[in-house]
Amino acid sequence: MKKTRPDLSFFGKVRELSYLSSYINIIDNNAAVIENCKQIIECNEVMAKVLTGSFEVEIWGSGLALSNYCTESVEIRGKIESVKLVSRKVRERE
Amino acid sequence: MIFGYKDYIISSGSSGSFTKFYRAVTAEKLPVRNMREKDNIITLRLSAEYCGQLKELCGRLGLEYEIKKTGGPFKIFGFFRRRPGFIAGGVIALAACIYFSNIVVRFDILCDNKEIYENVMNVLKAEGIETGTYIPNINLVVTERALKQQVEGISWAGITRKGNSLIVDVIETEGDAEREQNRYPSNLVACEDGIIEKVEVQDGQLKLGVGCGVTKGDIVVSGEIITEKSQWIDGKENVETKTSYARAKGKIYGTFERTMVFDQPLSERTEFDTGEKEDKRFFSFYSADIPLFLTKPEGSWKSTQSYTPISLFGIEMPFGITNCELTEYDFKTSTYSQQEALDIAHDKAYIYEKNFLSGYEIKDRQAKDEITDEGVKTTVTYTLYGEMCREVEFFIKK
Numbered sequence: 001m002k003k004t005r006p007d008l009s010f011f012g013k014v015r016e017l018s019y020l021s022s023y024i025n026i027i028d029n030n031a032a033v034i035e036n037c038k039q040i041i042e043c044n045e046v047m048a049k050v051l052t053g054s055f056e057v058e059i060w061g062s063g064l065a066l067s068n069y070c071t072e073s074v075e076i077r078g079k080i081e082s083v084k085l086v087s088r089k090v091r092e093r094e
Numbered sequence: 095m096i097f098g099y100k101d102y103i104i105s106s107g108s109s110g111s112f113t114k115f116y117r118a119v120t121a122e123k124l125p126v127r128n129m130r131e132k133d134n135i136i137t138l139r140l141s142a143e144y145c146g147q148l149k150e151l152c153g154r155l156g157l158e159y160e161i162k163k164t165g166g167p168f169k170i171f172g173f174f175r176r177r178p179g180f181i182a183g184g185v186i187a188l189a190a191c192i193y194f195s196n197i198v199v200r201f202d203i204l205c206d207n208k209e210i211y212e213n214v215m216n217v218l219k220a221e222g223i224e225t226g227t228y229i230p231n232i233n234l235v236v237t238e239r240a241l242k243q244q245v246e247g248i249s250w251a252g253i254t255r256k257g258n259s260l261i262v263d264v265i266e267t268e269g270d271a272e273r274e275q276n277r278y279p280s281n282l283v284a285c286e287d288g289i290i291e292k293v294e295v296q297d298g299q300l301k302l303g304v305g306c307g308v309t310k311g312d313i314v315v316s317g318e319i320i321t322e323k324s325q326w327i328d329g330k331e332n333v334e335t336k337t338s339y340a341r342a343k344g345k346i347y348g349t350f351e352r353t354m355v356f357d358q359p360l361s362e363r364t365e366f367d368t369g370e371k372e373d374k375r376f377f378s379f380y381s382a383d384i385p386l387f388l389t390k391p392e393g394s395w396k397s398t399q400s401y402t403p404i405s406l407f408g409i410e411m412p413f414g415i416t417n418c419e420l421t422e423y424d425f426k427t428s429t430y431s432q433q434e435a436l437d438i439a440h441d442k443a444y445i446y447e448k449n450f451l452s453g454y455e456i457k458d459r460q461a462k463d464e465i466t467d468e469g470v471k472t473t474v475t476y477t478l479y480g481e482m483c484r485e486v487e488f489f490i491k492k
Contacts, residue, residue, distance in 0.1 A: 037120070038120070039116070039117060039120045040116040040117075040119060040120050041113070041116060042112075042113075042116065042131070043116065043129055043130065043131050043136075044130065044131040044132060045130060045131075045132050064130065065128040065129060065130040066126070066128075066129040066130070067126065067127040067128060067129065068119065068120075068123075068124065068125055068126050068127075068129070069125055069127070070125070071123050077128075
């Protein structure tokens, strides 16, 4: 019998309870607020890429602009077309 | 962005990459706004308080930066720095506000009686309170006391400050004063030497009847009424005396003589109009009169004032123009001939009769002129018929 991993691990639960997870709030296609952002990697008119605790978040669109109002939160404004999440583990493996 | 903001253009220069810049922005927690990379240039907006940090960062990473636009209070500061007149105007306006809020600009006297109003204003002036007086220096308690003591016809006065206005509230004592006086008994006392011809007594005890001669100070009607009641007890007369007090009222008519002397020197200093007239205008703001002229006229002038309020859409504003018509006068020494001096003395007698003897019947008039080196003297002896007593209050002896 193949052993399946649980949907939410112990560490995953701890991360969630201690608010270490990344919260991404998308308002229509006008803005996206990403909390627990660790680093800004790129920000141009068509793509904004930021690094959170577990993921690399890529936001694609047009006329994008990044604002960093408060600690570890960024807001991306513009016309958002897609949001791509790439696990940091996968990225490091690549 | 309390301190304003600056829009930056940052170019990568030789490095060609902004990776380090992004990392540094995140690491140093710079609150950038609208950051966007295009054609190897980053545009961003940053609060002014972080500008030094960004400069230091760009210098460290070898990036070139340029300030494109400045906004917020910085811009306002720059605007005013180029226009010092605005700052001067603001300072002057502020100083004027502070000054005018601490000086008396307006008096509100809550009284309809014009005479009391003028008396209150005179007492305030005597106490040193005028338009422009520094309000914190005014001792309201002392001023209220002065008003109560010096202004006739009021029983109470209160002063309150409202902004730059002084509100003087007074209570008139027309009825109260009358009632208070009536509590004292009084006599009718002769104020002329003469003979009583007619008596009308309403209250009090008549002491002297018709036909009696009186001299000044004689009590004709007494307010002290003494009544005696006689009783015979065991063959002995027992007299009981009772004293009551009243306010003597009545009219005592009689004939009396009055002698008046009217003199006129042959040379005297008199006032005359020079014919010079001038109009001066003031801008009246509440009780304050601001002169609209630079030079003060020299000499002695009589003035007649007229106030024209400024109306806006039919509403009368609390400011206007006061026009002051000045007429110059001077003094000169006039010399009269004996006849002219006599005429003037006779005129004085005539004016006296008009003003002071209108309430009497002049039965006889004997005039005698005397001429001396210094002037003329007219002695007129009047024989008058009329009221010859006045009311004099007295205190009851205990």
